[in-house]
Amino acid sequence: MDKNLIKLTESAILVALAVALEFVSKLIPILQMPQGGSVSIAMLPVIIIGYKNGLFYGVLSGLTYGIINFLVDGYAFHWGSFAFDYTLAFMALGLTGVIKNAYSNKIVLFNIGIIIVGFFRFVFHVISGVFFFESGIWASVVYNGPYMLGSIILCMLIGSLTYNRLGAIMKA
Secondary structure, three states: OOHHHHHHHHHHHHHHHHHHHHHHHHOOHHHEOOOOOEOOOOHHHHHHHHHHHOHHHHHHHHHHHHHHHHHHHOOOOOHHHHHHHHHHHHHHHHHHHHHHHHOOOOHHHHHHHHHHHHHHHHHHHHHHHHHOOOOOHHHHHHHHHHHHHHHHHHHHHHHHHOHHHHHHHHHO
């Protein structure tokens, strides 16, 4: 079977999983922020796509997930908030593909990747808050920080607990 078709299929399945995980997180009100954003492990499947299938599929999957997320339950009153909150922020999750070839069954590297791409996503949300929601930088950091930190920690925890199985999948 064609390698690209396999990568595309795996990516589509993991994007669907990310969407499903986001739906589940929406059922738990305590995880929701009042103006959007939530603590969720939905970014973990997109991160895995980057590790397994590389930068191109990771970034493209992040873009796809971001657009689906917007269409299902999104809010943007300016093109910039759409660009930063739904496209760039989720495309950043696929940047784990940069270290795809550096992946050597090291859980530390896996978690560092989660921290780095989670930080990039956080930065895009903060930029959106400052420039398009017209909140101050500290207000945007304080608003976006808790749910992004919670999401990063949750992804690291679930990723670490399932790491041995994920490692086998990522080598396949």
